[in-house]
Amino acid sequence: MNYNKRFFGMLALAFISFMGLAQLSTPPGGGSQRSYVKQHIGGVGSVAIEYSSPGARGRTIYGGIVPYGFNNLGFGLSTTDNPSPWRAGADQNTTFNFSHDVKIEGQDLPAGKYGFFVAPEEEGSWTVIFSKDNNHWGSFFYQEENDALRVEVEPEDAGFHEWLTYEFIDRQPTSTTVALIWGDKKLPIKIELANPVKAHMEQLTAELNNQQGFSFQNFTAAAGYASSVGEHEKAIEWADAAINAPFVGQKNWATMSTKGAILAAAGKAEESAQVMDEAIKLPGATAGAIHQYGRQLIAAGQKDKALEIFKYNHKTNNGAWPTNYGLARGYSAVGDYKQALKYMKLAKENIPAGDNVNGPIIDQNIEKLKNGEDIN
Structure with missing residues (x-):
């Protein structure tokens, strides 16, 4: 390869640099x-x-x-x-x-x-x-x-x-x-x-030490991510900060339920239950949110605890949707299909206006319960 032209150009640049001369911003040659x-x-x-x-x-x-x-x-x-x-x-x-x-x-x-x-x-x-x-x-x-x-x-x-x-x-x-x-x-x-989890955790740590750390919502979101990738210790730390950090922390359904879910994921079932018992009584704990918590308990095999939560939800929210549905699930989970059928029929009567999804599903569940089949 012929490098003469480039070589002498390089020498010229080196000479200019050596002499301390400022270079002009001349138009590029297009090469x-x-x-x-x-x-x-x-x-x-x-x-x-x-x-x-x-x-x-x-x-x-x-x-x-x-x-x-x-x-x-x-x-x-x-x-x-x-x-x-x-x-x-x-x-x-x-x-x-x-x-x-x-x-x-x-x-x-x-x-x-x-x-x-x-x-x-x-x-x-x-x-x-x-x-x-x-x-x-x-x-x-x-x-x-x-x-x-x-x-x-x-x-x-x-x-x-x-x-x-x-x-x-x-x-x-x-x-x-x-x-x-x-x-x-x-x-x-x-x-x-090389290590996406480490990179994300370092990024979240840096951000929470900056302006983003003046928000309990950001601590809650970071805690959720940390838990999802198995960083349970840091997840619990950030969940606690979302609740208790000075000037930032707030105790509400979002922060407490996040901590409860993180404790459960970390294998701390008893601590999780204690946190969630408090969470369901806090602002933001809607009938729908508590219902989903009950369903999570059933999925985790905690059927008696799930029924307890569904009963609380029904009483606290005066039978509003979907608390009858929840009781039907709870009773079905513990094998009481008669009570489950009773509440499933009540759930059918108070399906929200415009809901075109749950009606057919409830009809199917009613038939299952009549046949002594679990609906969960």
């Missing part, structure tokens, strides 16, 4: 303009790629202006004994900047900014390199000892692409695939968050 693309991953992570984008301009790319494998570039540290890969762009290093630890094609790579290099091959997979050196001109000073990661990636045929481009061609909840596309080749590279 290999700097480009930048960024993609968020999993809501908290991101990968940003900065590169110079050359055009094909009718030239043979792979095996032509981009030689296969590792090569002696005849300048800097690039020699026969220390051959260099392709800079995967033009001019200065192409760089990848990861906000969080990631996996590249399943291989771990810590968060940080890396120089990006590729060694194409005429057949088979290409070597992709993430280097700790990220501020060099091209790959003239490439050193294998500074590799942070090497992986092998299979290229794919693609429709012709004039300009070298990095494009995110697949975006999943915790991963993305970026493709280097140029000429008639596409090199897809899968990037995943």
Whole structure:
């Protein structure tokens, strides 16, 4: 490859820098303009790629202006004994900047900014390199000892692409695939968050230590997420903050029922029951909300406790919808189908106006109860 033009341009830039002269913002020549693309991953992570984008301009790319494998570039540290890969762009290093630890094609790579290099091959997979050196001109000073990661990636045929481009061609909840596309080749590279749960927990912790922490609703939401991913200790801590934190905490159905659910998920059934016994008496504990709590108890195998809750709901809310339905479920759960049938028929009489869903279901449940079948 003829590097003379670029080499002397590089020397000119070095001379200007050495002399301390300010550079003018002259119009770009249109050859290999700097480009930048960024993609968020999993809501908290991101990968940003900065590169110079050359055009094909009718030239043979792979095996032509981009030689296969590792090569002696005849300048800097690039020699026969220390051959260099392709800079995967033009001019200065192409760089990848990861906000969080990631996996590249399943291989771990810590968060940080890396120089990006590729060694194409005429057949088979290409070597992709993430280097700790990220501020060099091209790959003239490439050193294998500074590799942070090497992986092998299979290229794919693609429709012709004039300009070298990095494009995110697949975006999943915790991963993305970026493709280097140029000429008639596409090199897809899968990037995943190494630990999405850790990343989200760190993000939530940082936010709750900031303005978002002045809201019991945010502590409640964070507690729910932490519980859903098995971070029970932190979930309980945040649930307590939603209730008791100075100037922020509020004791209501939302905060207390969240804590009750978290305690249950953590295997603390007795503590959960105590919290929920208080929660159902607090503002926001609607007949519908208490009904759903009763159904959760049945699903957890706590049938007697569920019936107790359904009775409380019926008495407190004067038989309003869906408290009769709840009693029918409760009695059915403990095997008292006669009482269950009684309340199921009452539930049919007070279906809310405009509800076209529950009527047919109640009719089916009535037939089940007549036959001595559980409706839950």
